[in-house]
Amino acid sequence: MSKTSMSTVDKALALLRYFSVQHPEIGLSELSRLAGYDKTTILRCMTALERNGFIEQSPETKRYRLGLAPATYARIRERSFPLMAFLQPQMDRLAANTGETAHATVVTGHILMTVQISEPDRATRVYIDPSIPLPVHATASGIVIAAHLPDAQRADLVAHSAFQQFTDSTTVDPQLFNDQLARARAQGFARADRSFENDVMGTAAAFFGPNGVLGGAVAVAAVASRFDARVEARIVQEVRAAAASVTQQLGGTLPTAPAGGN
Template structure:
């Protein structure tokens, strides 16, 4: 029974932004699993609203039930009520986009964004999942994870997102050491070409890293010489956000798997 549940949950993880739809046979091949088992799992999820089947292509995609659960999580985090106004003030003061990346096992997930008021700006979609080794928002989290989690992420393989993504394990470890020592991360073009990112980690009241707050925009607007001044503003807002999290007694690391 537990094996069946594990297979079913693993199957859901294949529905990503990059691969949002799957046919039965192609998914069975990708998972190296029996066609009949995959079909049974898909139809079960469909019957409960977690997946829907496109009647024209016969492929499956995520259903509205998962969107409902996502909305519940955002409400429980009280992002819109408490954290989002702080992000808006940071965006207004700096003129750049601000986004909140939450730790979900070995990935980051964007849960809120306050867009820059400028015409040329960096935009990211809420719900977007990203690898923890690519870009300031993710590396600011990864740097403060336990060493065994960092090594597990590296062991899965480092794939380039852009030409500047750090995919050499030794270089990545060095970067994480510097970020951990400095307490913040800065990158240009590691996740999106010609886009800078400045990120600070967010910690629970138990001292666990749970998220990061990131300022991002076109590279030309943020040379490294300007970073120290911006960091002072970001740290003040970071402290406000962490204070809110601590008042809510928020102290878990989202998606942390036992033994993972």
């Protein structure tokens, strides 16, 4: 199996990422346009994905949609190493205590994935689409995770980041981004001030597993129009408490400081 042929696996799996809650069904031509592969390549990828249950064709529209195989793998993973069930009450409490949307994010490969979301019980709230990977430079979760990753993994994550400008406040300058990482490490949390969406203030803190291995981040995405100094202080306190609680319940330990001894 050559290295070239291996990139076929990446190509096929990358096609799955075009499907989202907003865009659940995609036709062959559209997928070809989105991914920039010719239709023959798309068809071969989709046939292999379909044989393995990752994709299916709608019997009515003949368009593609995600299949049911991922649910089986998700269930095996969760039964073997429970994370969603463990995070659910933590995120519910964080949402209730702050009155804003709470979520937990992990890094997998070079993708920041939302693994749990809990919305507050009020009319205006931030909606988080679980199908959209979080940009590392524009979200509080991304900054605080990048800040606490080992150097090689952080470099890989940053190398795969497009540093896209989402709002006027998005940091696209790598040096300014490095300053944000240093600040997150120093203060123990990160803030994303309307840098991913115009009306959203993000606050995130990292949680850790055994031996100080980074587990991910817990975050609150707050409606910016009601964010003031009092709310800010409350959210920082709650996010840090939630991260500490998750770390403790994971049997986790805080990482050893990279410089300056332990």
